[in-house]
Amino acid sequence: MILRDSTLEERMSWHAEQGFTVGIGGGSIAGLCNAIALRKIGATVRIYERVPGSMLARGAGIVVQSELTRLLAENGAGPLPRTSCRGRRYLDYDGGDGVLEEGPQEFTSWEAVHAALRAAVPDECYHAGSEVTAVTQKASKVMATLVDGTVVESDLFLSADGSGSATRQTMLPDVVARYAGYVAWRGTLDESDVPREFLSFFDDRFTFSGARSGGHILAYFIPGRDGAVAAGSRRLNWVWYVHVSPTDLAGVLTDKNGLRHRSSIPRGAAPESAVATLQARASREIHPKMAALVSATPDPFLQTIVDVRVSKTLFGRVLLTGDAAFVVRPHTAGGTAKAAYEAAALAGALNSAGANIDVALSSAERQQLEYGSALYEYGLALGNRWLRERRAD
Ligand SMILES: Cc1cc2nc3c(=O)[nH]c(=O)nc-3n(C[C@H](O)[C@H](O)[C@H](O)COP(=O)(O)OP(=O)(O)OC[C@H]3O[C@@H](n4cnc5c(N)ncnc54)[C@H](O)[C@@H]3O)c2cc1C
Incomplete structure (x- = not known):
């Protein structure tokens, strides 16, 4: 136990010592889940969210799943009112x-989840009203251009920009959001x-x-x-x-x-x-x-x-996450859990791999594709059952 803790601390300090930086486009549930998990392993995180003010009027009910409560508990966030x-x-x-x-x-x-996550991310890490307009890469650096023309550089960029993700449309132009x-x-x-x-x-x-x-x-x-x-x-x-x-x-x-x-x-x-x-x-x-x-x-x-299904989420040092990757049917009540799972998987992979960032990212992508595909199929099955019932009526 003592050995595991000290190894964890060494690895945590590796990301901090190296000044490993992560830019995140999108400050909703997926962006915030990743921010808290990556800050915990020592990364310097900056979130760029398009919406300038409060985002609290957006959502409604969320069925609580263990992936989210685990992420909150392991990263000192919460409590989550339930x-x-x-x-x-x-x-x-x-x-x-x-x-x-x-x-x-x-x-x-949705408001309670967002508030619990947001409270765990210091204000200096969260840039509201900062739309990401372009993402480019050079060697192992990612440059994100913001709406005011500022270019911010990071070692890893996460596109957490939701179901209409502009990054996904650029990286995977053949993938379309199909109306169900x-x-x-x-x-x-x-x-x-x-x-x-x-x-x-x-x-x-x-x-x-x-x-x-x-x-x-x-x-x-x-x-x-x-x-x-x-x-x-x-x-x-x-x-x-x-x-x-x-x-x-x-x-x-x-x-x-x-x-x-x-x-x-x-x-x-x-x-x-x-x-x-x-x-x-x-x-x-x-x-x-x-x-x-x-x-x-x-x-x-x-x-x-x-419905959005992808066969790839990793493009060099750019990773799609949350609804920017798969969009699953809401019958699964799993979109938030998926975002939390992906954040934990990424932080875990980076933490285990230390300097082998690209190995860690490939591992995170594999886990994302496996979890996302399974949840996507499950959602389709639930939705199709619904449609069949409708036709039989
Ligand atoms: C009807 C319905 C019911 C649902 N019920 C549940 C449920 O019970 N349980 C559950 O877990 N999930 C549910 N979901 C799904 C859940 O809401 C999402 O899966 C989850 O919130 C993950 O969202 P996200 O952060 O990836 O994307 P989003 O919440 O869409 O956030 C994307 C963010 O990126 C920002 N953005 C976009 N473009 C840019 C840009 N260029 N630059 C900067 N910022 C940008 C947006 O402003 C936004 O804040 C439901 C969804 C629907 C439609």
């Missing part, structure tokens, strides 16, 4: 109390706004309802905006997977100001008519209590479901 339930409830769209299944589960929110044929409408309701008579029904359960024309909606409690988890201060989070034909997609992605979005409609931007249509559809298609949740949510938002 809610929990003791099992699932499967509802029929016609009504009734459904079927109960035991099996505890924990939930958190459906979108996720999402919403969160402050607990105080949840119809009172439904509180105990949804409490302590991860609730699912099939929809009459196929697909399903799910709901679970998550921490409040400030991370509060006490009853009364949480939020009820729902996600409804809805089929939208490719020809109708452009209309669905147009916001209330007529602006066409690439892949999502942010909270508060959906046209009133789209929200009204969704609510009307809910009253016809899903369990009445779920429909009541949808109707009570003032500002539902929407994300298209896309």
Whole structure:
């Protein structure tokens, strides 16, 4: 044990002594996971995030997975506020109390994950409003050009720039984000706004309802905006997977100001008519209590479901990570866990290899491809089952 600890310290100091630098493009979940894991092994890390201000309005519920909690615990980050339930409830769209299944589960929110990770990264390492506009390499150095023209150099550059990754499009121009044929409408309701008579029904359960024309909606409690988890201060989070034909997609992605979005409609931007249509559809298609949740949510938002699979993530000293590499279906509840796993794998490989950086990067890529492919296939299988059910309806 003593030997292992001292070896670890020596290796940790190797990256610090050598002044090993890592630039990260993208300061969301994947960028931050990598930052905390790489700082722990002694690397000097700089994150460049395009968004200038707060990113807190982005997400909703996240199912807690062990990869994330392990990464947080091992790198001194957290605590992560969580809610929990003791099992699932499967509802029929016609009504009734459904079927109960035991099996505890924990939930958190995108904001809580982001806040826990961000708090573990010193401000001087995080550059908001710094879009990366180009990435070039010379020998073992990577040069990233920022939107203000500054060029920053590092020994390793991680592209954590999400599902529409510009780096991926440059490195792998044949890989396209393929629309899966459906979108996720999402919403969160402050607990105080949840119809009172439904509180105990949804409490302590991860609730699912099939929809009459196929697909399903799910709901679970998550921490409040400030991370509060006490009853009364949480939020009820729902996600409804809805089929939208490719020809109708452009209309669905147009916001209330007529602006066409690439892949999502942010909270508060959906046209009133789209929200009204969704609510009307809910009253016809899903369990009445779920429909009541949808109707009570003032500002539902929407994300298209896309598939991205890569056969390579490493290009010299540039590595794709998080959704910039694979985009897996949300049914896996695994996107955040994948980002955490990749960060731990990279830090572990670098830590073991010391000066053999390129060997470490190849090992990290292998682990990423293996984990990413398996999760991608699992997500496809879950999604295809969903679509089959829809066709059979
Ligand atoms: C409907 C739905 C439900 C989901 N539910 C879950 C769940 O329950 N559990 C789960 O684990 N995951 C879930 N996910 C997936 C999860 O949100 C992502 O996999 C995870 O957040 C990893 O994101 P990321 O950091 O790789 O990318 P993103 O969160 O997309 O971040 C990319 C970042 O890069 C920045 N950026 C982009 N371009 C540049 C540039 N040129 N320069 C600088 N910065 C740039 C962006 O501003 C952004 O901050 C869900 C996804 C969807 C669509």
